[in-house]
Amino acid sequence: MVKQALQDLIITTQIKRLLNKIYGLGPADDSILKRAIEFYENQPARESRILALEEEISEQKLKLQAAVTSKVKMRQNALEHAQLQLEEFKQECDAERFDRHRHFLEIAREVISLTEGESFEETVRKSSLLLGTIQLLSPNEGSKIAEKNEKHKPLYKAVLSLRLLDELLAEEDLNDEFISRYLGDIPADRYHEFQSVNPEAYQYFCEQVKISVVTAAIVQDIGNFHPEARAILCGDSGKESPYRMLEIEQRKELLQVSFREMMKYVNEGLGTLNYIGNSKEDRDRFIKDEKAKQVFIKKLLKRAVNPQQSIGNLLKVPQIYASIVLSTKDNYNYKVLPKVFSVLNTNAERGACHQRVVDSFYKVVGMFPQGYGVTYIPKASDGNYMDSYEYAIVCSLYPNNPEEPICRPATRGLTFISHGQDTTIEKASNLHFTQTAKRLARVSKKRLLEILEVIASNYEERKELDVLPRCWYPNDYFSIKNHQKLWNRSVY
Structure with missing residues (x-):
């Protein structure tokens, strides 16, 4: 493939910006993560200041009680001054928290x-686009895999959690008092029509339930950036890789610190919003809703630790999935990503998550992650399989058969193309499967090398690798603007 000038479609640029808004740490990024790190770094000074002022107030109260008549006024003034300082400092902290929460809410709404979209089909298309774009922007080779995947994972998890929420509600397989309160009288079999049936109620549902799910998914690992957690991750020298495999005791300590500080961030770093307006009725409802949302977010996070059959699976199942598809470990292997459900099923057997939720999730995402590079054997006009293969990219959620992904072809006749019709790659033609790959075993190595030379973008680097690729790496392909139109038509 001949490389062209690297440009992006508007939607690709939007997704890149959203990733930076969530976990970006660049000089120009005003991200959720940056604000959380700042909160953690300022936490000791903030708590120390409040403690000092409270001690000053206690001291002034004692002095006032012991003061002679001539010094009562002076002691009262000193006490009032200390109380005013404490109140002003708490108001300053509250204003910072309010701004932090507003910033977070704006980003959650953007997610x-x-x-x-305005229909279930459009939601599937847009979610497939975002998930696929994240995968295609994530490196599968080189030294930056872990760093990039860590940055991309929170948004990826949030979208997966939203789609899992939708599926469980459509299957009437999610019993939660908080969620039911905002569903109203929408039956499960009409859940996907919720937005068109009652737009106002659906918007209220999104603000209360879906914003809460996005918030929980994004903050789930934010405690890893507390200084105490970083000390564990980066070692005593501060120079060890935070992505290395930790000892069991280190891992336990990290989980405790991370969870504790994540919950502190939810309570103190974000908290609840303040009502702005003059209506007592609206204010009372707003305060009630804000408190209920925070309780729900904390319930999601707490139960995700050991979900069993609880609503914690809504976060836990996507968390396990994302930890493999966007792995931050040294053993990251792009080729085995379609085996992610073997891991999820094993976790379900061990009780780390619920099998029924895993099965529902499998229905949504299928075996092959969005944006994954599939290689397949095409059929000739007579219906017989050819002695060649082509490239395609997984481009839609909800395949009819989880083992047969909906893809957009990236090559035709061993030539890269920019446009094409979505197609389902049958198991019998997908080279990921051993039985399919055996079909090309009779083709000579010379012929396979000839195909590889034509189709591979970096043939010189790859010619020593598999001459019969079980998958391909579409990142270079996707970096070209005209090749980013994988979702320009609905699959429905």
């Missing part, structure tokens, strides 16, 4: 806007 929903970029992944949901």
